Structures are given as structure tokens and as C-alpha cells.
Amino acid sequence: MKFVCTQHDLNINLALVSRAVSTRPTHPVLANIKIAATVEPDLIQLTGFDLSLGIQTNFGARVEKEGVLTLPAKLLNDIVAKLPSGEITLDDEAGDNLVTITSASGRYQVRGMSAEEFPELPSIERGETNQLSATAFIDGLKGSLIACSQDETKQVLTGVYLKVEPERLEFAATDGHRLGIVEVYPNETDRASEENSEPVETANTNSFEVTVPAKALRELEKMLATGTEKDRLGLQFEQGQVVFGWGERKLTTRTLEGKYPDYRLLIPKQFQRQITLDRKQLLSALERIAVLADQSNLVKFSIASDSQSIDLSVESQDRGSGRESLLAQISGADLDIAFNIKYLMDGLKTLPTQEITISLNGPLEPVILTPLGGLKMTYLVMPVQLRN
Incomplete structure (x- = not known):
């Protein structure tokens, strides 16, 4: 050679x-x-x-x-x-x-x-290659990978559940404390990214469901980020194996075995309270007071409907305390509720819009964060019980 x-x-x-x-x-x-x-x-x-x-x-x-x-x-x-x-x-x-x-x-x-x-890479001989929008796929990964479990004993939760349909892709991941769901519509993404260029043909997509290891998808996300918006992502799947291909590159990985939990059951059907506020202001406030958080990583939200404000507070016996106040549009009764500050910040970083909506019920019931407009994304985080 x-x-x-x-x-x-x-x-x-x-x-x-x-x-x-x-x-x-x-x-x-x-x-x-x-x-x-x-x-x-x-x-x-x-x-x-x-x-x-x-x-x-x-x-x-x-x-x-x-x-x-x-x-x-x-x-x-x-x-x-x-x-x-x-x-x-x-x-x-x-x-x-x-x-x-x-x-x-x-x-x-x-x-x-x-x-x-050197062993040969697995190949999939049967079935057609699904042609997907690389841009849409990246959007789905950004909003779901953050919620994958790190616990290897819950192996199926260490991956992203991917549901592929002809006109829709759904990504979901949960570690039991939080849940990320993203729905993307590749044809709409294509139209938005190709406004001033010739359209790219989209091949018919076969419907299937598969759970792909987070490790493989993180590598795929990095690799796709170096491509162009016009790139088409080819996807082949059969029991136990999935192959992604685009341009001159290919990534192959084993799938995760086991039935993925019905995560839609975790989402409340209605909410007693709703908050609309600036995502970046909330994230900045959390980043400032996070330096005082102790090992519990707990931040308290005091929601005041009359003053249309939220007080964020962190208290640590060893480090001290911090408090921030934010204006927000609040509907519903006052409430004190606490979160793991890391889980909350992770979700805020993945939401793509300036304004977000926080929907919630009681102090120990699931809380939903969604972007106001744009990508159809749901980030669920479980509250933490407040100690007296």
C-alpha cells in the first residue's frame, strides 16, 4: 500500500x-x-x-x-x-x-x-434506506439526548427512543427524573432551510421504532454538525442493528433491547398553573445562584401571582444563600416548588426559543417546559420535595 x-x-x-x-x-x-x-x-x-x-x-x-x-x-x-x-x-x-x-x-x-x-462492519442487506433530513435529526437529538439515563442497570433508558414515520420523527429519552420529547417534521424543515434553493427530493420513509444508544447518537450529532443543511441522512434498521449514512460517512451501532416505557403517560392532561417568561433571564439567574447550591442541588421557586413574579432561592448551611427575582406572566394560584437545579438548567439550555412556558400543578407533580413557538419540544422535570 x-x-x-x-x-x-x-x-x-x-x-x-x-x-x-x-x-x-x-x-x-x-x-x-x-x-x-x-x-x-x-x-x-x-x-x-x-x-x-x-x-x-x-x-x-x-x-x-x-x-x-x-x-x-x-x-x-x-x-x-x-x-x-x-x-x-x-x-x-x-x-x-x-x-x-x-x-x-x-x-x-x-x-x-x-x-x-479486523471484523467487518455490520451491514443491512434487507429493506430500503430511509432518507431523512439531517437538520431535522439534529434538532431531535439536541432536545432528547440530555435526558438519557447514565445508569447501565436500566439499559433501555441509556438510549433515545426513535419513532420514524413518513411525515414525522419523534425522539424521546428519560432517566426517571426528567423526560425530553421532540417531534420534528422533516418536510417542513427542508422547506425552511431551502427557501432560496432547489428542493431536495425526500424518499418514502418506512415506519418503525428503535432505541439507539446515547453514546452512538452523541457521535452522530457531532458528525452531522460538520455537514451542510442539504445533507440527507440515510437510515437502515433491522432487529439489533441500525446504520446511518450520509455523504462519504457511515455510523453503525447495535440497538438497545427491551420495551421502552410509555412516556406519554407521564405528561399531565391539564394544568392548574402556567408561567410564561424569558428563558435566558431564567437561565442566567439559575447560573448565578447555582454556585451556592450544595450537594442536594436544590433550588426553590416561590411563584407569586399577585406580583407576577418568581423568587428563586438557594440555601446551603456550609456555603450561604442566594436569591433572585424575575418578572413573569403567571396564571393560577401561588406555589412553592423545588427542583434539581442541574436538571432544570439542562432543559433550559436545550429549549430553542427566547420565551418559554412552564406548566405545573402541585408541588410534587410533573412540570412541563415548552418553547413558545418554533420546535415542538417537551421537557418534563420532576420536582423535589421541600424540606422545612
Whole structure:
């Protein structure tokens, strides 16, 4: 194998696929990145795979000799990232899986392993590829990933439940303390983002439901963010496996087994109180008083209908206390209620509009935060019992 490429192209793509390389591999070859070079077309394919999450990408290069092998991901990343910009050459002419990396500044040799031991990425042979809007998919991930559970004993809750329908995508995640739901309509997103350009054809979407690990979706979110609004996201699914593809990139992951809970049952059908206020002002006030929160992370809301205001307060025996007051449009009776300040701030950061609505009932019943206009998003947070 021998090819010439730019340091920038190799560095960017190595960093991308390295996200799927295990830090504690079950087999030595899984600590490596698979590199395949083809002459027609002149293309380099990089693959990282930890047996659960796989990332593959292609980029153009001048291939002088075809070949395939694997090299240690961390070592290769460290070398290439520090090389000067410009052309670099990789070749294995020394034999014995020894690769020479040559740049304008120097020459390095890295010992790899045969690609024969590297497992193939799973592929889905049956069924059609669903074509989705990448922009709509990012919107859904932003509002749901934050609520995934970190508790591995509740494995199905460590992912995002994804419901795909021909005209609608629904994303949902919950850790038992909060719940994020986002509904996006890809065709509407397409029209908004392509106002001054030619429309992109949307393929018919098959309906299905799947729970995808949060780890894989966080990587997908980062990768999609580097694309363009016109990118189409291809999605294939069959029992136990889901594959996302767009442009020259592919991400494959195992799905999470088990029935996802019926999260819609958690949302109250009616509310006794409703508050409309500026999201950024509330978030800024919480960020200021959060520095005084103790391990309980508790913030108290005192809602006053007469004065149309909310008092936020934090009290810590060891640190002291803080209080902020905000004006708001309030309907319903006065109420004292408390929240985990981190959960509340997480939700406020994901809501996309300037003004939001907070709907609530009693001091221990679910509270709903929704954006005023824009994206159809629901963020539910459970209150915390106030101590006397």
C-alpha cells in the first residue's frame, strides 16, 4: 500500500473514526484503525469499530499502490496531528506490517497488524434506506439526548427512543427524573432551510421504532454538525442493528433491547398553573445562584401571582444563600416548588426559543417546559420535595 494525501484530510478523518475505537479493546486489533487504499477511484477508507459502535469514512488521495492494513489509533493520531500541513506519504514497502509516514519535516515508522483479523462492519442487506433530513435529526437529538439515563442497570433508558414515520420523527429519552420529547417534521424543515434553493427530493420513509444508544447518537450529532443543511441522512434498521449514512460517512451501532416505557403517560392532561417568561433571564439567574447550591442541588421557586413574579432561592448551611427575582406572566394560584437545579438548567439550555412556558400543578407533580413557538419540544422535570 502506498498513497499521498494532505495532512489536513488524514488528520480530520482519523479523529473522526477514532471515536469508535475502544480504550479497553477485547482484542488487540480493535485498538487499531483499518486503512484501505483503492486506485479506482483514488480513495482512502478509514474504519474504527469496537464491536458495538462503528464509524467509517472515505476521502480522496493519490493512491500509487492498493492495500489494506490496520494501525494503532492513538499512536497514529498523535503523530499525524503534530505533522505540518502539506502532503504526507504512507507506505508499507518495508513489509512486516511496518508503515512509513513521510512528511516535509521528517519520517516515522509505525508497526501495525494485518487487516484479516479486523471484523467487518455490520451491514443491512434487507429493506430500503430511509432518507431523512439531517437538520431535522439534529434538532431531535439536541432536545432528547440530555435526558438519557447514565445508569447501565436500566439499559433501555441509556438510549433515545426513535419513532420514524413518513411525515414525522419523534425522539424521546428519560432517566426517571426528567423526560425530553421532540417531534420534528422533516418536510417542513427542508422547506425552511431551502427557501432560496432547489428542493431536495425526500424518499418514502418506512415506519418503525428503535432505541439507539446515547453514546452512538452523541457521535452522530457531532458528525452531522460538520455537514451542510442539504445533507440527507440515510437510515437502515433491522432487529439489533441500525446504520446511518450520509455523504462519504457511515455510523453503525447495535440497538438497545427491551420495551421502552410509555412516556406519554407521564405528561399531565391539564394544568392548574402556567408561567410564561424569558428563558435566558431564567437561565442566567439559575447560573448565578447555582454556585451556592450544595450537594442536594436544590433550588426553590416561590411563584407569586399577585406580583407576577418568581423568587428563586438557594440555601446551603456550609456555603450561604442566594436569591433572585424575575418578572413573569403567571396564571393560577401561588406555589412553592423545588427542583434539581442541574436538571432544570439542562432543559433550559436545550429549549430553542427566547420565551418559554412552564406548566405545573402541585408541588410534587410533573412540570412541563415548552418553547413558545418554533420546535415542538417537551421537557418534563420532576420536582423535589421541600424540606422545612
